[in-house]
Amino acid sequence: MTADPKTNRQGYLRMYRQMVRIRVFEDNANQLYLAAKMPGLTHMYSGQEAVAVGICEALRVDDKITSTHRGHGHCVAKGAEFRPMFCELLGKAEGYCRGKGGSMHIADQDNGNLGANAIVGGSAGIATGAALSARRAGRDDVTVCFFGDGALGQGLLYEVMNMAALWRLPVIYACENNLYGEYTRVEEMAAGELTARAEAFGIEAHRVDGQDVLAVNRLAQDLVERARKGEGPFFVQLDTYRYHGHHVGDINRGYYRSKDEEALWKSERDPIANFGRWLSEQGIAGADDLAAIDAEERGAAEEAVAYAEAAAYPDAGEVAMHVHAQTPALRAL
Amino acid sequence: MAEITLAKAVNQAIAEEMRRDETIFLIGEDVAEAGTPFKVLSGLVEEFGPERIIDTPISEPGFVGIAVGAAMTGSRPIVDLMFGDFLFLVMDQLCNQAAKTHYMSGGKLTVPMVLRTNLGATRRSAAQHSQSLHTLVAHIPGLKVALPSSAYEAKGLMKTAIRDDNPVVIFEDKLMYNDKAEVPDTEYLIEFGRAEIVRPGRDITLIGTSSMVQVALGAAETLAREGISAEVIDPRTIVPLDEDTILDSVRRTSRAIVIDEGHRSYGVTAEIASRIGEKAFYHLDAPVQRMGAMDVPVPFSPALEDLTVPTAEQVAERARLCVRGEVFDAA
Ligand SMILES: Cc1ncc(C[n+]2csc(CCOP(=O)(O)OP(=O)(O)O)c2C)c(N)n1
Ligand SMILES: [Mg+2]
Numbered sequence: 001m002t003a004d005p006k007t008n009r010q011g012y013l014r015m016y017r018q019m020v021r022i023r024v025f026e027d028n029a030n031q032l033y034l035a036a037k038m039p040g041l042t043h044m045y046s047g048q049e050a051v052a053v054g055i056c057e058a059l060r061v062d063d064k065i066t067s068t069h070r071g072h073g074h075c076v077a078k079g080a081e082f083r084p085m086f087c088e089l090l091g092k093a094e095g096y097c098r099g100k101g102g103s104m105h106i107a108d109q110d111n112g113n114l115g116a117n118a119i120v121g122g123s124a125g126i127a128t129g130a131a132l133s134a135r136r137a138g139r140d141d142v143t144v145c146f147f148g149d150g151a152l153g154q155g156l157l158y159e160v161m162n163m164a165a166l167w168r169l170p171v172i173y174a175c176e177n178n179l180y181g182e183y184t185r186v187e188e189m190a191a192g193e194l195t196a197r198a199e200a201f202g203i204e205a206h207r208v209d210g211q212d213v214l215a216v217n218r219l220a221q222d223l224v225e226r227a228r229k230g231e232g233p234f235f236v237q238l239d240t241y242r243y244h245g246h247h248v249g250d251i252n253r254g255y256y257r258s259k260d261e262e263a264l265w266k267s268e269r270d271p272i273a274n275f276g277r278w279l280s281e282q283g284i285a286g287a288d289d290l291a292a293i294d295a296e297e298r299g300a301a302e303e304a305v306a307y308a309e310a311a312a313y314p315d316a317g318e319v320a321m322h323v324h325a326q327t328p329a330l331r332a333l
Numbered sequence: 334m335a336e337i338t339l340a341k342a343v344n345q346a347i348a349e350e351m352r353r354d355e356t357i358f359l360i361g362e363d364v365a366e367a368g369t370p371f372k373v374l375s376g377l378v379e380e381f382g383p384e385r386i387i388d389t390p391i392s393e394p395g396f397v398g399i400a401v402g403a404a405m406t407g408s409r410p411i412v413d414l415m416f417g418d419f420l421f422l423v424m425d426q427l428c429n430q431a432a433k434t435h436y437m438s439g440g441k442l443t444v445p446m447v448l449r450t451n452l453g454a455t456r457r458s459a460a461q462h463s464q465s466l467h468t469l470v471a472h473i474p475g476l477k478v479a480l481p482s483s484a485y486e487a488k489g490l491m492k493t494a495i496r497d498d499n500p501v502v503i504f505e506d507k508l509m510y511n512d513k514a515e516v517p518d519t520e521y522l523i524e525f526g527r528a529e530i531v532r533p534g535r536d537i538t539l540i541g542t543s544s545m546v547q548v549a550l551g552a553a554e555t556l557a558r559e560g561i562s563a564e565v566i567d568p569r570t571i572v573p574l575d576e577d578t579i580l581d582s583v584r585r586t587s588r589a590i591v592i593d594e595g596h597r598s599y600g601v602t603a604e605i606a607s608r609i610g611e612k613a614f615y616h617l618d619a620p621v622q623r624m625g626a627m628d629v630p631v632p633f634s635p636a637l638e639d640l641t642v643p644t645a646e647q648v649a650e651r652a653r654l655c656v657r658g659e660v661f662d663a664a
Contacts, residue, residue: 159392325440325443327498
């Protein structure tokens, strides 16, 4: 990120657009659930957009990410398209995973997304292994491991952070602290400072306002470049908030968090509104420009939903496909 | 042909494959200078260096997870899990991650990794270092499971496992590391899903896996002296399973005993016996028999431990009962 905002107008507008894309994707996914058109449940990323976008805008296409059950935001931010995403949510053949993964397992390896994961903390090893792969192959791609505050309870994370530190791997552990794991406050589940966990391994740890896309992006640019040069690993705590319930069906939340708290985050700390205001103040984009982006992306999402609703389910014959990969005969002998 | 130990066969297979393919690395506890507690990997770090023979902290889920991620991104890792008993620690990474990634991604991601570990009791190591847990992983779609029964199989199956584009779990019998067998000087692979008829016979089929192939051969030897001709089959991989060779044999002999060192209940013997029951029932002259480790945690005392694993004499006795049509009296 350059110091002078005007020289990076395109970059800023792209970040704004990407955040809007996540928000409209989630609004439509939620509608699909409410209209009983979506099989199963899904976890909304709304409210956390600045985290995924701030980080992924600092990455190249060949950089890798691993994601979580709350993964639509990471997926969009890493470059995924709406149609195959909605198709996946609806279990259609044109989905990113041919309908076999669903909301919690979208992988988009063309854009470096190694997949969402329905095991809390389950992708920490995968991300660290991807970083090891890159280092061994002499590539300079970097891997970002997204996980929630809840994953701090998982031992796997500490095992792999230890190895990443020992071996100086190009991986960034991005802990999205949205204050809750399901229906329990982070303070009730994590003792001590979150960043201290990484510091215990000698990993440089940062804490940043996860609602401020510029702050996130600035930090990410710096850490990604340093990780590329072999100065990793890094740990980042991103303070953020999820607007919806734990999943779309989590409607009555009064027993674990107040409506006032939710309202405050939405009115004061919304990452899209605040960034939009900043863009206007800086003269980078007027209200009309931003409204046009909103309308375009909302239209694109609605079009993709209609497309996905009309799309075909996989053939029954696909149920037994892809259990095992076919090993090329040449390699076999 | 050269006679080498099973340990040497594994070592050769890994070394040959690592020379052929730069993307292969090996990761685990005390695999480098120590060459594992069983010394199976001795010499590899000297040839390939610590960047390819990677010693880890004592973090089984961690290094299995790292292998999964590396396999998804262009590497072909071989994971060394020091004891099969430690599978319980890595189940999430192996069964929820590695096994499902190809399927869940609609075929886009692959996880070409090998997890080599061991099985086998009677080493006086008690219940947490003696289990044969291949059934656990054979139950999970997406994994392949190989059970070498000699140095020859160990080498050929390991090389195939390394070249396979799927997660393969390969169990070596830790009591057989010093057993020798003839191994060709030229390169060979053993195709997965191809059972071997180790000894042809007419009266009964003994299907044995891993360590139990020796036991079955011992029984067949005894039975031959009594005029009973036993065919011994080694499936070599239980996923995929060469059902055809087993069924063909049983249709010819009309009797079968399945012998495997996993616990008797809900295991490999149950699976193979029930497939025979489903598909060759009308060819049978005796109920299919199953012999496996007793359903007890493996005890330490030699006086007790030896009771838990089938012996050649017990298999021979069960075969006699089958052939005489007296199997209903079997214990
Ligand atoms: C290993 C494991 N335990 C429990 C669950 C059930 N579960 C799903 S999401 C979740 C909360 C995760 O919280 P966090 O990591 O903070 O992510 P967030 O939902 O806040 O994005 C739990 C407990 C799970 N999926 N995996
Ligand atoms: Mg959380």
